[in-house]
Amino acid sequence: MKNKKKKAVLKLNIADEVYRVYHVKCIDKDPKVYGVCDPETHEIFIREGQSSMGYLRTLIHETIHALEEEYKIKIKHKSVHKLEHAIASFIIDNANLLSTLTKKGTT
Ligand SMILES: [Zn+2]
Numbered sequence: 451m452k453n454k455k456k457k458a459v460l461k462l463n464i465a466d467e468v469y470r471v472y473h474v475k476c477i478d479k480d481p482k483v484y485g486v487c488d489p490e491t492h493e494i495f496i497r498e499g500q501s502s503m504g505y506l507r508t509l510i511h512e513t514i515h516a517l518e519e520e521y522k523i524k525i526k527h528k529s530v531h532k533l534e535h536a537i538a539s540f541i542i543d544n545a546n547l548l549s550t551l552t553k554k555g556t557t
Contacts, residue, residue: 462494462513465520471509473498487512489519507538 458470469487471494477483485496485508494512496505511534518525525533541547 462516464513464516467492467516467520469494469513469516471496484508485512487515487519489516492516503538503542506541507534510534510537510541 456472459473460471462469462471469492474495475498477486477495477497483497484500484504485494487494494509494516496508496512500508511530514525514530514533514537517523518530
């Protein structure tokens with residue numbers, strides 16, 4: 451990944467690894483690339499300037515790739531795209547889920 455990094459905007463705990471998320475202006479000089487996951491360095495790069503839904507979908511997409519790597523799951527790329535959409539919709543449609551899980555009484 452040739453983009454010069456700034457500070458990680460997010461750290462994701464995935465299995466026993468910490469994946470750092472960076473915002474970048476461009477990925478591989480290709481305007482059609484919105485994100486990339488580098489399982490070697492445990493880094494995820496997300497292109498800036500996306501809509502919030504686009505951002506969420508890209509983050510989920512790249513996280514699925516990280517999950518594939520860390521849990522040794524192989525998912526066809528077409529299915530990664532379908533999951534990206536399904537999980538983003540699930541998160542949007544259940545926006546109170548995380549706050550519910552972090553309340554006392556749930557561990
Ligand atoms: Zn992908």
